[in-house]
Amino acid sequence: MITLTVNGVRRTFDGDPTMPLLWYLRDDLGLTGAKYGCGVAQCGSCTVHVRGQPTRACQMPMADLQDATVTTIEGLHPTGAHPLQVAWREIDVPQCGFCQPGQIMQAAALLQNTPQPTDQQIDAAMNGNLCRCGTYPRIRAAIKAAAERSS
Amino acid sequence: MSANEFLPWVRRAAAPSARAGMPAPVAATDENTDSPHDLQRRAFIQLLGIGGLVIAFGPGGARRLDAAEPLPGPAANQWSPHVYVRVDDDGTVTIICHRSEMGQGIRTTMPMIIADEMEADWARCRVEQAVGDPRYGSQNTDGSTSIRDFLHKYREAGATTRALLEAAAASQWNVDVAEVFARQHEVVHRPTGRTKPFGELVATARTIGMPATASVRIKRPDERRWQGKTMPSIDLVPMTTGTAVYGADVTLPGMKVAAIARPPVWGGKVVSVDDGEARKVPGVERIVRIPETPIPGAFFPLGGVAVIAKNTWAALRGRDALKITWDAGPNGSHDSRSYRATLEASVRAPGKPGRTNGDAAAALAAAERKVSAEYHVPYLSHAQMEPLAAVARVQDGKVEAWAPTQSPNDARNTIAEYLKVDAANVTVHVTLLGGAFGRKSKPDFICEAAFLARETGAPVRVQWSREDDMRHSYYHAIAAHRLEAALDAAGKVTAWLHRSAYPSISATFAPNVAGPTPDELTNGASDVPWDVPNMSVEVCPAVAHARIGWYRSVNAIHHGFAIGSFVDELARAAGKDPAAFLLELIGPDRKVDLSKAGLVGPGETYYGAPWADHPLDTARARRVVESVKQRSGWGTPLARGRGRGIAVHRSFLAYVAMVVEVEVRPDGTVLVPRATVAVDAGYVANPGRARAQMEGALVMAMSNTLYSGITFAEGRVEQSNYNDYRVARMRASPHVVDVHVIESEGAPGGIGEPGVPPAGAAIANAIFAATGVRVRELPVGRQLDGWETKVAEEVAPMPRGT
Numbered sequence: 001m002i003t004l005t006v007n008g009v010r011r012t013f014d015g016d017p018t019m020p021l022l023w024y025l026r027d028d029l030g031l032t033g034a035k036y037g038c039g040v041a042q043c044g045s046c047t048v049h050v051r052g053q054p055t056r057a058c059q060m061p062m063a064d065l066q067d068a069t070v071t072t073i074e075g076l077h078p079t080g081a082h083p084l085q086v087a088w089r090e091i092d093v094p095q096c097g098f099c100q101p102g103q104i105m106q107a108a109a110l111l112q113n114t115p116q117p118t119d120q121q122i123d124a125a126m127n128g129n130l131c132r133c134g135t136y137p138r139i140r141a142a143i144k145a146a147a148e149r150s151s
Numbered sequence: 152m153s154a155n156e157f158l159p160w161v162r163r164a165a166a167p168s169a170r171a172g173m174p175a176p177v178a179a180t181d182e183n184t185d186s187p188h189d190l191q192r193r194a195f196i197q198l199l200g201i202g203g204l205v206i207a208f209g210p211g212g213a214r215r216l217d218a219a220e221p222l223p224g225p226a227a228n229q230w231s232p233h234v235y236v237r238v239d240d241d242g243t244v245t246i247i248c249h250r251s252e253m254g255q256g257i258r259t260t261m262p263m264i265i266a267d268e269m270e271a272d273w274a275r276c277r278v279e280q281a282v283g284d285p286r287y288g289s290q291n292t293d294g295s296t297s298i299r300d301f302l303h304k305y306r307e308a309g310a311t312t313r314a315l316l317e318a319a320a321a322s323q324w325n326v327d328v329a330e331v332f333a334r335q336h337e338v339v340h341r342p343t344g345r346t347k348p349f350g351e352l353v354a355t356a357r358t359i360g361m362p363a364t365a366s367v368r369i370k371r372p373d374e375r376r377w378q379g380k381t382m383p384s385i386d387l388v389p390m391t392t393g394t395a396v397y398g399a400d401v402t403l404p405g406m407k408v409a410a411i412a413r414p415p416v417w418g419g420k421v422v423s424v425d426d427g428e429a430r431k432v433p434g435v436e437r438i439v440r441i442p443e444t445p446i447p448g449a450f451f452p453l454g455g456v457a458v459i460a461k462n463t464w465a466a467l468r469g470r471d472a473l474k475i476t477w478d479a480g481p482n483g484s485h486d487s488r489s490y491r492a493t494l495e496a497s498v499r500a501p502g503k504p505g506r507t508n509g510d511a512a513a514a515l516a517a518a519e520r521k522v523s524a525e526y527h528v529p530y531l532s533h534a535q536m537e538p539l540a541a542v543a544r545v546q547d548g549k550v551e552a553w554a555p556t557q558s559p560n561d562a563r564n565t566i567a568e569y570l571k572v573d574a575a576n577v578t579v580h581v582t583l584l585g586g587a588f589g590r591k592s593k594p595d596f597i598c599e600a601a602f603l604a605r606e607t608g609a610p611v612r613v614q615w616s617r618e619d620d621m622r623h624s625y626y627h628a629i630a631a632h633r634l635e636a637a638l639d640a641a642g643k644v645t646a647w648l649h650r651s652a653y654p655s656i657s658a659t660f661a662p663n664v665a666g667p668t669p670d671e672l673t674n675g676a677s678d679v680p681w682d683v684p685n686m687s688v689e690v691c692p693a694v695a696h697a698r699i700g701w702y703r704s705v706n707a708i709h710h711g712f713a714i715g716s717f718v719d720e721l722a723r724a725a726g727k728d729p730a731a732f733l734l735e736l737i738g739p740d741r742k743v744d745l746s747k748a749g750l751v752g753p754g755e756t757y758y759g760a761p762w763a764d765h766p767l768d769t770a771r772a773r774r775v776v777e778s779v780k781q782r783s784g785w786g787t788p789l790a791r792g793r794g795r796g797i798a799v800h801r802s803f804l805a806y807v808a809m810v811v812e813v814e815v816r817p818d819g820t821v822l823v824p825r826a827t828v829a830v831d832a833g834y835v836a837n838p839g840r841a842r843a844q845m846e847g848a849l850v851m852a853m854s855n856t857l858y859s860g861i862t863f864a865e866g867r868v869e870q871s872n873y874n875d876y877r878v879a880r881m882r883a884s885p886h887v888v889d890v891h892v893i894e895s896e897g898a899p900g901g902i903g904e905p906g907v908p909p910a911g912a913a914i915a916n917a918i919f920a921a922t923g924v925r926v927r928e929l930p931v932g933r934q935l936d937g938w939e940t941k942v943a944e945e946v947a948p949m950p951r952g953t
Contacts, residue, residue, distance in 0.1 A: 016433055016464065023464040027408070032400040033393020035585070036463070037536050038617040042873035045536060073393035080392035089387040092839060095254030095847055097390030098397055098536045098585030123882040130873060132536050132586045133254045134850025135843075136884035 004068045006031070007075025017063035021055075022046045024062055025072060033073035033101045037130070044129030047102035048072045054109035073101035076108060083146040084108055091142045095133035103129050107143050116147050230357045232315050233308040234286055235265060242336060242350030244269070244276045249287035250297045251557045252280075253584035253591070254847070255903045256384055256840035257297045261305055263382045264836055267375055268309025269316070270333035271349070278385055283559025283579040290581075291558040293592045293701060294758065295803040295901025298836055302899050303369075310367045318362070319355035320347045372896065379894075381839030386583070397585045398555035399540035403610035406542065408463045409603050410470035410614055411441065413455040413623050416866035417698050418446040418480035424456050425474035432472055434465025439606050441599065446481075448698070449660045450565040452599045453623060459607055463614050479866050485696035487629060487863040491527060494631035494693055497652035497666075498525070502691035505672030508749040509685035514646035518637030522724045524717055526634075527928040528709040529860035531627035532620070532870070533702055534878060537585020539615040543600035550577045550605070554597045555584040562594035566601045577601075588851075589701035593625050621876055622868040625700020626861055628653040628693075632713035637685075642725030644736060646685040649676060653709065658695035666692035667706075673757060675707035675802040675908055678745050679714060680772040682738025686749070697863060703848075704907040707802035708855060712929065715798030715912020719919065729916065730780045730797050730810075737799075740770035758804050764898060765804050771831045771893075772799055775808035778829035778891050783810035789921075792816065796916025800909035803901030805832035809849070811913040815921045819935035821857050823849070823914065825887040830906065833897035841902045842890040848906025849888060854878040856911040857931045877930075 002013045006029060013024060020039075025031040025048070034057050037045030041056040048057045049071040076082050084104050087093075094100045103126070110117055110125040117125065122143050131139070228240040237245040246262035258278055266276050281287050288304065289296070313333045320338035321328040330341050337346045372379070389395035414420060426438045436459050443454030458469035515521055541554035550572060556562045559579040567574035584591055600613040615623075630653035637646035655671065658664035667690045669677070677688040702708070722732035746762035757765055776799050779785075785795060792815050799808040807830045814822040828845045835841045858877035862869045870876040915926040922938045 019462075019464040023462060026399075027462040027464070030402065031393070032396075035397070035536070036399065036538065036614075038873050039467075040617070040872050040874065043536065043617075076392075080388060085391045088391045089383070092381075092383045092387070092843070094384065094387065094390040095256075095843060096252075096536070096584060096586045097254070097386060097395050098583075100390055101393045104391060119886065126881040128880075130536065130878060130880065132534060132588070132851070132854075132878060134847035134853075134879065134884070136850060136879070136881045137846055137886065137888055138843075139881070140886065 002062055002066050004065045004070060006070045007072060013062055015062070017061060019062050020058050021048070021050070021060040021062060021065060021070065022057035025057060031072050031074050035098055035102060037099065042130070043099070044106055045099050045102040047105040047129065049105060049109060052112070054106050073105055076105065082108060083149050084111065084142065087142040087146040087149065091138050091145060093135050093138040093142050095135055099129065099131045103131065103139055107139070107146070110143070111147060111150065115150060117143065228353070230353045232312045232356070235305070235308045236269070236312050238312070238349060238353050240350050240353040242275055242348055244271045244349070245279055246276055247279050247281050247287070249281040249290050251290070251292040251559070251581050251584055251587070252386070253292065253557065253587035255297070255844060256837060257292070259382055259385045260298065260837040260840060261301070262385070263377045264302065264305040265309035267377045268306050268370055269312040270335060272336035273377070275336055280581050282581070283563040285560060290560055291592065293557055293589055295903045295905065296759065299804060299899040299901055300759070302834065302836065306369045307364070307367060310369050311362060314362045314367050315356045315359055316349055316352050318359050319352040322359070323347065323352070323355055378836050379834075379838070382837055383839070395583050397537050397583050398542070398553070399537070399612065399614060401542045401553040401582060401612070403542060403544055406610040406612055407436065407459050407461065407607060408466040408612050408614055409457045409459050409600070410466035410616065411455050411457045411599060411619070412470055412473050412475055413453040413619065414443060414477055414480070415622065416477070416479040416485070417482045417696065419443070419483070419866070420478045420480060421454075421456060422476040422478050426456070428472040428474065429458055429469040432460070432465055432469040434461045435469035436460055437607060439603060441602060447659050447662060450561060450594050450598070451569055452595045452602065457599070457603055459603065459611065466614065467616060482696045483866040485863050485866040487530060490629065490696065491631065494629065494652045495525060495527075497691040497693060498631050498633040498650040500691065502650050502652070502689035503669050504687055504689050505669035506677035506686055506688040506748075506750045508683070511646045511648045511685040511687035514685040515635055515637050515648060518646060519640065520638040520724075521635060522638065522721055523633065523635040524720055524927060526632040526709070526713040526716060528630045528712055529862065529929060530629045530697065531702055531708070531855060531859055532624040532861050532876060533586070533588040533590035534621065534859070534873070534876060535586025535588050535590055538617050538620040539590070539596040540612060541597040541600040542610065542612045543597070543604040544610040545601065545605040548572070548576055550601050551580070552578070552597050552601055553580045553582055554594070554600070555582050555587070555591055556594055556597060557584065557587050557589070557592040558594065561592065562597045565594045566598055569598045570601055570605060588703040589705075590624060593700055617873070618871045621870050621872060625659060625698050627702035627708065628656070628699050628706070630709035632709065634713060634717040636717070636721055638721065638725055642727055644681070644683050644721060647681060647683045648687050649714070650689045650691050651676065651709070651713070652691035652693040653706070654693045654695035654697070654699050656699050656701065659699050665694065666690060671706055673750065674705055674710060675800055676710040676714065677750055678767060678801065680767055680769045680801060681736050682769070683736070696866070703851060704802060704904040707800065707904070707908040708911065711798070711800040711802070711908025712856070712911040712915065715800060715909055716915050716927070718798070719796065719912070719916040720925065728786070730776065730785050733776055733797060733799060734773060737769050737772050737776065740773065743767040743769070758901070760804065765900075767801070771806045772801060774893065775799060775806050775829035775831050778893070779808045779810045779827045782889060782891065783812075783827035785810060792921055794917045794920025794922070796913040796918070796920055798909040798912035798916060800905070800912070802905045802908050805830060805900035805902065805905040807845070807905045807909050809909045809913040811849070811910065811917045813914060813917040813921050815918060815935055815938060817939060819933060819938055820883070821918060821931060821935065822883045823853055823885050825889070826885050827889045828906065829891040829893065830902070831893040831895060832900040832902050832905065833895050834899045835892050835895070835902065836899070838892045841892050844902045845890045845906045846885075846888045848904075849910045850879050850884055852907050852910030852914060853883065855907070856914045856929055857883070860930050860932070
């Protein structure tokens with residue numbers, strides 16, 4: 001039996017301990033904001049925060065989550081108004097939108113530790129998050145806009 | 152698939168036969184025609200029954216499908232003056248989006264046009280996604296067609312609704328309709344200033360007869376509120392909060408999850424299955440065989456062995472535990488390396504002409520100076536971020552599917568044919584598409600879900616893994632190109648010979664296809680805007696050994712790369728500035744009806760439009776080149792390792808020029824710090840989304856050019872995931888993309904696709920400018936490793952084969 005907290009709610013899990021967090025979130029909890037994109041930590045679509053760290057949920061087995069705190073895109077901000085979410089909308093970042101929850105979660109972790117990131121720091125932090133629509137220039141601009149707003 | 156469903160390289164509407172069994176529209180209508188010719192014809196119907204939406208996406212968020220909800224039918228307080236519009240008596244305007252949203256913004260742009268024309272308040276409009284139904288007109292969201300085929304229809308829908316509301320107000324006030332006008336969700340009586348909100352006019356409006364088309368007045372350009380201006384996406388809130396619903400996000404009560412082992416070789420079969428280990432995986436419930444479809448399989452599933460489980464993890468683990476012996480079938484020896492050599496041999500002999508002007512062969516033979524080069528583009532996979540997924544339920548003989556599909560009617564008809572049921576009993580709901588790029592215009596994955604739902608009696612989600620997606624795509628064709636040109640003493644091109652060979656998309660739909668047809672060259676090869684007296688553009692044979700399909704920009708990807716690269720090579724050979732040379736090659740402004748300009752067998756239409764409506768207008772090509780030349784700082788010095796490349800290309804009825812700046816690091820890594828784009832696509836309804844499409848096209852072209860490639864060995868795809876099928880990432884991507892959307896009231900062209908073809912060549916040309924290394928085969932990959940020493944040794948002995 002694994003006990004963890006997801007978006008502030010205490011949960012218990014007694015299924016297959018090898019199951020990655022991603023499928024627990026999506027299939028068991030119905031939190032479908034974290035997306036399955038590759039299953040091998042190559043695309044970042046499933047990025048959530050585990051114990052405050054940006055984490056690829058597809059590579060995080062449930063067995064490692066005893067007492068963990070997990071935050072998903074659904075729990076990032078109570079009204080969806082995190083500075084990054086606001087900036088994403090102002091700059092009209094998404095095209096298909098599929099990768100964007102993972103992008104936002106990755107960027108949120110970056111800003112937590114580096115509130116005023118340089119281009120190089122943004123590139124380094126975001127390089128693991130793929131976007132096939134090619135919204136990278138707007139993602140970079142939105143992260144900067146959110147950083148400016150928070151400063 | 153039946154022969155009459157053979158589909159050409161650029162898809163248009165499904166064949167009429169495919170519509171057999173569809174319920175007749177409520178009123179006589181031409182809604183189910185797709186031809187732009189029909190846009191002028193009467194297009195209004197008094198439609199009562201357009202319900203059937205279960206997943207409702209609103210501006211405030213998407214509603215999860217969490218139960219077998221009753222389909223919302225038409226309510227007494229709703230009025231549907233047009234198939235795309237519904238008005239409730241509380242004034243809520245619902246616009247039914249019949250095209251699929253995959254990032255291009257159609258769920259915003261289409262409703263915005265209608266709302267603008269009907270003078271609705273945007274804040275009181277909501278958008279519903281249409282199910283597959285021919286009454287909406289073509290829903291096949293590919294070929295960059297949404298606005299170019301439907302702009303007028305959308306305007307008519309809005310203007311008709313406005314006219315009816317105005318007539319209703321005039322009737323209620325008992326005044327002349329000429330004295331009233333609609334303004335932001337109300338109708339105003341000009342002489343008195345009285346107003347009536349739309350909602351209070353619904354009851355009267357529904358009793359008024361449809362206006363004659365001629366009496367419906369489309370807004371003048373100066374009356375438009377939002378058309379032609381940037382409108383942000385209506386889906387921004389759900390997309391940034393994780394509530395947007397894509398294919399795999401749909402959940403039905405009692406739903407099972409399926410993962411499928413498919414034949415690794417196109418045309419392969421299962422010989423035997425050992426499912427002992429798979430059955431031991433906790434959560435695995437059933438193993439189901441799916442029959443293989445003989446090649447060419449068109450849109451039908453490949454077949455294989457499905458593992459049905461209680462959740463996704465169990466299904467994937469169970470599938471991976473299957474031990475299957477496969478019969479590889481006729482393509483078991485396909486090797487893309489040796490196949491490339493076959494294609495190269497093919498283009499070294501004359502092919503079928505797609506355009507003939509003058510006598511290119513004679514001019515080349517007599518030329519003092521001849522330049523030739525060969526180019527190679529590999530197979531590509533769409534690798535859209537959302538792997539394929541579809542949900543289906545079969546109950547009481549009715550099939551219902553939810554899927555991220557570009558073409559719900561193709562999905563519906565294919566499911567009907569595959570399961571041998573009447574299409575009237577098949578409903579296909581369209582979710583958001585997590586990227587598509589052509590892959591999701593093929594409904595094979597939706598058929599799998601429908602088949603398994605019927606076999607198991609439970610709702611089923613079929614989940615493709617990334618590896619499944621990579622290895623069972625409909626691949627962008629591998630291609631070889633050979634170009635030859637003659638230059639006169641002044642460095643002017645006097646002859647142009649272009650031969651290409653690539654397996655045809657037709658081979659996915661018909662047996663014994665020997666290669667592409669000359670018609671495929673009209674996708675940006677035979678219709679080049681060059682001023683060259685002697686031209687021969689030819690296609691050469693190529694038999695398909697893999698499943699080929701549309702991928703964003705289609706043949707224009709390799710056409711654009713080869714042509715744009717060769718022009719740069721010619722400029723260098725002529726000792727001229729590439730931008731100046733490009734303008735000289737385009738030549739004097741002129742309009743050319745290509746159907747009369749030496750094109751062989753151009754067919755009846757050009758990108759589905761009449762040829763005469765879209766003459767080759769070289770002034771438009773010139774203007775986009777001049778725009779990027781001027782705005783990019785072309786000709787100004789750059790640091791060592793940096794270079795600019797330029798290219799122009801016309802596809803999908805739009806002209807796009809790009810100047811791309813690259814930085815090539817000493818280790819051969821290529822970065823694209825900035826790019827300048829100009830696009831003339833005629834009238835552009837939502838320029839912000841057009842700019843986004845150009846930005847995205849450039850990044851996708853970076854993937855195509857620098858990183859991506861599918862290879863086959865023993866008939867099997869060698870790549871598996873993003874680790875070995877690389878795509879562009881943040882670090883290499885542009886910091887500045889300056890996009891100039893040319894303002895025009897001209898006939899709209901495409902936006903989603905035309906940006907990709909010039910970008911690949913512009914990147915390759917920039918690499919040459921930066922390093923002196925000419926890229927003739929894609930992807931660039933590690934070709935630039937150690938370029939600084941390479942260049943010193945070779946001093947650019949280009950072009951090859953001269």
